[in-house]
Amino acid sequence: MLEVIGLDKTYGSDDTQVHALRGVDFAVEKGEFVLVVGSSGSGKSTLLNMIGLLDRPTAGKVVIDGTDTAELGDGEISTFRNRKLGFIFQFSNLLTDLTVYENIMLPKQILGSSVPKGERVEDLIRAVGLSDQSHRRANRISGGQAQRAAIARGLVNDPAVVLADEPTGNLDSVTAGTIVDLMKSMAKKMGLTFIIVTHDRHQFGDVDRVITIKDGRAFDEARVPA
Numbered sequence: 001m002l003e004v005i006g007l008d009k010t011y012g013s014d015d016t017q018v019h020a021l022r023g024v025d026f027a028v029e030k031g032e033f034v035l036v037v038g039s040s041g042s043g044k045s046t047l048l049n050m051i052g053l054l055d056r057p058t059a060g061k062v063v064i065d066g067t068d069t070a071e072l073g074d075g076e077i078s079t080f081r082n083r084k085l086g087f088i089f090q091f092s093n094l095l096t097d098l099t100v101y102e103n104i105m106l107p108k109q110i111l112g113s114s115v116p117k118g119e120r121v122e123d124l125i126r127a128v129g130l131s132d133q134s135h136r137r138a139n140r141i142s143g144g145q146a147q148r149a150a151i152a153r154g155l156v157n158d159p160a161v162v163l164a165d166e167p168t169g170n171l172d173s174v175t176a177g178t179i180v181d182l183m184k185s186m187a188k189k190m191g192l193t194f195i196i197v198t199h200d201r202h203q204f205g206d207v208d209r210v211i212t213i214k215d216g217r218a219f220d221e222a223r224v225p226a
């Protein structure tokens with residue numbers, strides 16, 4: 001489903017170079033629920049940005065659902081990203097003038113799916129527990145409800161891989177727990193592959209895999225060098 005091969009990322013020019021990723025290799029199977037952890041500045045967001053095709057690596061490649069994304073031109077990348085990837089951020093980033101329903105529909109509209117599959121969207125909204133909020137404006141709902149809407153928006157195009165950067169980082173611990181439960185249940189129900197960057201590994205309980213980033217290198221949980 002996802003292969004990260006020899007991924008390297010260097011920021012800046014000669015005198016001020018930061019080598020953020022150094023030969024990162026791993027593969028994730030369909031349906032895996034994976035956490036990416038590591039101390040501040042270790043390279044987690046850089047890795048997520050490369051997998052999310054928001055930035056290009058200096059070397060190496062990312063293969064998503066059989067497509068070598070290094071081969072995609074700049075024009076093809078955004079369509080591929082909208083079709084294959086779902087994003088959930090720390091802040092829900094909803095458009096406050098739109099309703100919950102309209103926010104959730106946005107990725108579908110960007111993709112230009114000619115007729116919105118209304119019924120499936122309704123199912124999704126029900127599954128995230130927002131049926132009675134879907135016609136409220138996004139600025140009239142709570143932080144937890146906004147993150148539920150952001151999850152639905154991230155899943156609406158039935159992505160091959162869902163990428164989440166600190167999805168519980170802005171929530172109190174009780175609400176964060178409900179959001180973790182929701183992501184896990186949606187992953188199971190829809191057979192989705194999740195890759196989640198978090199500072200709070202324990203909030204997530206049992207997961208399929210934990211990848212630790214240390215100084216730009218990736219390690220499986222049991223093998224992180226001291």
Ligand SMILES: Nc1ncnc2c1ncn2[C@@H]1O[C@H](COP(=O)(O)OP(=O)(O)OP(=O)(O)O)[C@@H](O)[C@H]1O
Pocket residue numbers: 011012018019020038039040041042043044045046047
């Ligand atoms: N756009 C950029 N330009 C230059 N350096 C950058 C850029 N983005 C990240 N870096 C540097 O790359 C390294 C890795 O940063 P990154 O944001 O990936 O770490 P992180 O593990 O996500 O950190 P945090 O947990 O604090 O968000 C850091 O040294 C950072 O300063």
